[in-house]
Structures are given as structure tokens and as C-alpha cells.
Amino acid sequence: MKKMGLVPKLIMGIIAGILIGSFAPELIVQILVTASSLFSSFLKFVIPFIIIGFVTAGIADLATGAGKLLGITTGIAYGSTIIAGSIAFLVASTIFPSFIDASVAAQIGDPEAGMVPAIFSIPLEPMVDVTAAIVFAFMLGLGISALRNKGKGETLYGMALEFQEVVTKTLSTAIIPLLPLYIAGTFANITYAGQVWDILGVFWKVYLVVIPLHLIYLVVQFTAAGAFTGKNPIKMLKNQIPGYLTAVGTQSSAATIPVNVECAKNNGISKEIREFCVPLCATIHLSGSIISVTSFAVAVLMMNGMDYGFATMMPFILMLGIAMVAAPGAPGGAIMSALPFLPMVGIPSDGGLASLMIALYLTQDSFGTAANVSGDNAIAAVVDHINNKMNKKSNKKSA
Template sequence: MKLGLIPKLLLGLVLGIVVGIYAPLWLTSITETGRVFLGNLIKFFIPFIIFSFIAASIAQLKDSAGKLLSFTVSLSYVDTIIGCTMAAVTSYILIPGFVNGKSFSETTAATIGEPIVEIAFPPLMDIMSALVLAIVIGLAASWGKSKLIATAVEELKDIIDIVIRKFMIPVIPIFIFCIFVGISAKGELSGAIVVFGKMLLLIIIMQLIWLIIEYTVAGFISKSNPFTAVKCMLPAYITAMGTMSSAATMPISLRQAKTIPVMDKKIADFVMPLCANIHSAGAALTLTISAITVSVLTKGELPPVSLIIVFIIVLGIVLTGAAGVPGGSVLATLGILQSILGFDEVGLGLMLALFMVQDTFGTATNITGDGALALIVNRFFGKKVNNQEVLKGDLHVTGENN
């Protein structure tokens, strides 16, 4: 029987802890070699992930659907940014108390051994260059009549998607194993587990609070009962919890959105598949809280507020393009964690582990929140958009909201 990603991740984590406790110096040197190699390999692909996802996402946003499309995309981005801001403020208040002086010490050869060999293969471009170039290329493909560019970026995204599914996701448990061998060998595990346990509980609570806020605001704007809307979308939340896949949940979420009494079915047909690919509030909350926690643990202090503001603004853009690929959200975010917050391989590995462990709750929050956005869009565009106009947008979108 094949193990899923989460069991493999947990297995890698547990084995890493056990090996780290009992491993001799030569064995930790081998795991350090693996950590450095896989860390360099992941960082090599990050600019390609950001460029291909963002460029292809913008290229697909053609103007034929007009104000409806622009409004939905803008609403998704604003929703994500506000959610991240709430998560950041809460984290700045609570996380220092969770950490309570605990931090990871610098790696030393005497503690866990040095890598046997280090192979350097630097990325072809830095993160911000990839982001800016993606926006420029994506806009050129969207505004002009260059079908060649649009096709090229879409095919590049398909290639990177295959790389993620067939290579990067499978090696993540190995990377996590190597990370936790080092953490365990340095005797820093017990404090980290307590901190991460509290942080994961905070993430789940914040996701539920954000869903309540989303539906309360949506109910007020749409002049409808938010409790009725939540009740309608509850089967989608439960399904997403079980599948951890918005693609598998899409038939349920679309069907349930249409059962909301005030919902125009044509609006639901347009908004729900689109938001499955561009709206990741649950993932954004997780990444913001996790980034602040890991930053305190690895650097010994809260990141400057100015850096977190930049991180949140860029995170919203990155998640808009990366939401449609399984694991794409966290993998694309590794780039800005490295370039903006200065995370090293240990920090990036911890982010991968924390994100994957809570993925079932994040996916459920993402897909359920789409219903709240559909309610708001319906308030302004319901009964006003004919089927032809929506279909002309050529938004054939389904995907994993991870």
C-alpha cells in the first residue's frame, strides 16, 4: 500500500528524530550533506516556480470577462492580505510567549559534523527578478495578441508542475528527515515540539476565526444570513478535510455554493473554479504565522515589521499564481522566505514540515472561504452577467488549493 505525502512526511520527521538522538558523527555528516544538497536543489527551482506560476496566471486573466474577473481577482488578493495582517498582528503578540527564549543554535561540526561535500549550483536569477519578469511577461501575454508567449509560459508552468509532482514533493520527506536529524542531534527538539504544537493550534483557531469573519462580512454585504451560507458550505469543508485537494472537492464546493439561497448559479460557476486557483487565505494565514515563529526560533527575535509588511504584500501575489498546484503555495513561498526574511535551509525545511502537517485544515479553509467571496461577487454582479460573457473569459480552471 502506497503511503500518502503526510504519512511519509511524518515518517521522515520521526526517523530524523530517532537517528539524530543516536547517530554517530559520521552519520550526521551524511545527513548534513543531504540537507545542503537538497536545500540547494530546491532553491535552484524556486525562481522557475515563481516565474512560471505568476506569468501563466496573469497571462490567463484576459480582459474578455471584464469587470467581473477584475473584481474577483482583486477581492481575492485583498481578502488574503487582510487575513495575513490579522495573523501577523496575532503572532507578534503571542509567538514570543510560545517560544519563551528557545532558539536553534548555530550548526557546528563538533555537534553534528560537516557536510562531506558541497555542490554549488546557484539559481539562474534571484527571486525578485523572477517575480518582476513574470509580471512583465504575463501582462504582455494578457494585453497583447501574442499567443506564442501565452502558450510558452503555460507550457513552462506544466513542466514545472511535473517537476514539483514527480521530484520536489517526493524528496521533501527526505529533506525533512535530514533537517530533524540535525535538530535532534543538537538537543533542541523538546523545546521545538512544544512551540510547534502551540503554533499549529493557533493556526487552526485563526483559520476558523477568519472563516467566521469572511462569512460575517459577506453576509452583511450581500444582505443574507451568513449562518445559512456556512451551513450550505459545510459539506465542502468536511470533504476538503478528507481529500486535502480542492480538485477532488470542486464538485462538492460548486454544488454547495449553488444551494446558498441568494446565489446566482452563473456567478457560482464562474467564481468557485477561479477562486480555487487564486484564493488561498488558509495557506496564507499558515505561512505568515509559521514564518514569524520560525524566524524567532532560528534568529532569536521577531522579524522587523517592515519586512513582514513586504513579505505579506509579495506573498499575496505569489499565492495568486501558485494556488493551483499541489504544494505550490509553500514551495513558491520558499523564495520570498529566503530573499525577504533571510531563511536558511533549516528555516525552509521547518516551513515545509509545518505547512504540510496542517495542510488538511488549510485546504478546507481555502475552499470554504471561496463561498464567502462568491457571495460578495454575487451582490454586485448576480443576475447581471449572461452566460456568454462568463464563458468568453475562457477560464477553464480546476486545481489543488494548497
């Protein structure tokens, strides 16, 4: 079991939950739901710390590096992430109504109706609320950045990095391993309430849209990079295959960095740019993740007859582009970083709908990660081209 990957464990959790909800006595379902509820309380308690740990260290890191190139790379990465999220919203809101309509929402009905309650709960409230955590993370991250630019703030920076390690350790040793239990409890409850087959009937159709959308956006990124740099986008995409497959297999942006650097080398990107851009973009460029999160959020909203309009989704997308900074450092970090912002679109950050989001996301996480890291090399090609132009101008002035 320890050697088994997360996705098989999640699938086993879903199957176990359906079987328990279908055939087990109500008391067994309640026991599982109680365990899931306790985990949910713990997750809600940890969420503000996830924000503080990831966002503070991520912003503090962005203040150091290659000056103007850092700003250019960050701007392109954020722009690409937002464009990806916007495209995902447009595609989801156009295609999903063909298989998620008012009748589906009516069949599913109130997601809480018919579910069994937990036997008991523990009053575990977060130490700070989500809004306070966001403001504090931005204040501290920007403050550390400013201090480091003046040769100060290394102690605070070290504390931020070490706190991020604590959060990452909590995710990898407690949150992620217990997610199959959490999801099993959710599926046992929705099965007991008679809603599971309506929901699963939507799930697989959503995947048929999301995973091809990752690949289409990769083609768009490399086509745009090729047009800007004069490189052959087909050759660039071919050279990126090892990085894509490594990310699918490892489900880790960090583990893919060495292979991705080699892919960038094969695309003719200079040593200084590939060694600067690839690790940085592995942290701040999440085009694949935001396509997944946005699409699944729209699907969940549609399934429950909730508003999914542009005015609802766009602030959510803009915030995700910032909030998911440094999230790839932890397994499932992107969806965990997105959880605190789900209330912006009307989805509670804990409970049944949130666990549906987690289940949807994590079962395709390897494809989202592969899209993230592959797009990084399209950005690296653009930044390398800009750097070459800047160097030529500088040399002309010197001459």
C-alpha cells in the same frame, strides 16, 4: 508507501530524523545530511522556475474573463488574502510571545551551531536569481495579458501554461516526494545538535493558534458576506461543510472545485457566477495559506531571536498575496511559492530554517486548503450580489 499521504510521510520523516540524530553514528547523520543538502541545492535551483511558471501563467489567466467582474473578484480575493495575513501577523505577534520568548531563542541559539556538515556538495547555482525571476514573470505575464486582449499572444500563453505544467510535474514527481528525506535530514541534524526538543515544544502550540484562526477567519468572511448580501451566514457556513471536508481529505483546491460549485449552488449563487468565481478563486484566493505561512514565519523568527515587526512582515505579506497566485495547482505550492520571499524577513530560502517552515506548513496543509476553498464561496456570494445589482441597473437603462 505510494498510497500513503504526504502528511504521514512527513511525520515519519521527522520521527526518522529524530531517531537517527539521537542514536546513529555521526557518519550516518552526515550521509543523511548530505542527501538533504543535495536536495536543498536542487530546490534552490528550481525556485526561480516555480516563480516564472506559476506567476506568469496566473497573471496571464487573469486578463481574460468577465471584464469588470474579473477585476472585482480579483480585488476582493487579494484584499481578503492580505487581511487574513495581517490578522495572522497581529495574532501571532500577540499570542506567540507567551510561549516563544528570549529564553526559547537562547535555548535554540544559532540554528547552525553544533550541526554536522555535508560530506560533499555540488555547485548547482540557479540560472537566474529570485529578483530577476519575479521581474521577468511580471513582465511576461502582463505582456501576454495585454496581447490576449488584442486577440494575440495565444502562442506565448500556451507556452506559459505548458511551462507551468513542467514546473508542476517537477514538484509532484521530484520535490514533494523527496521532502520527507529533506526534512529527515534537517531533524537529524538539529537533533544531533541538541535543539530538537526545544523546537518541537513550540511547534504544537503554534498549531493550536493557527488552525482555530483558519476557522475564525472563515466565520468572519461568511458573516461579512451575509451582511453584504442579506443571506444567513450560519446557513451559508452549514452548506459549506461538504466543501471544507473534501478539501481536508484531498488536500487539493482543484479536486474540491466540483464540490465547492455545488456548495455555492446550495447558497443560491447563480450558475454563471459560481462557475466563474469558484475556479478563479481556487487559484487566487489563499486566505488559509497566508494565515499559515505568516504565522509560521513569525514563529521561526521568534525562535531565532530575529526581528518580526510590522515593517519586516507587511511587505512580505503584500508580496505573498501576489506570488502565491496559481500556487494551489501543485501540492504544497503555497509554501514553495513563498520560499523565494523568506529572505525578505531574514529567513534563508534554503537550509534548516526553510525546511522548518516547510515541515510546519505541510503538516497542516489540508486545513489551510480547506480554509482557502471555503472562503471562495463567501467571495462568490458577494460577487453574485454585485452582479445582480449591475444587471438591474443595466435593465433600467435599457428600459
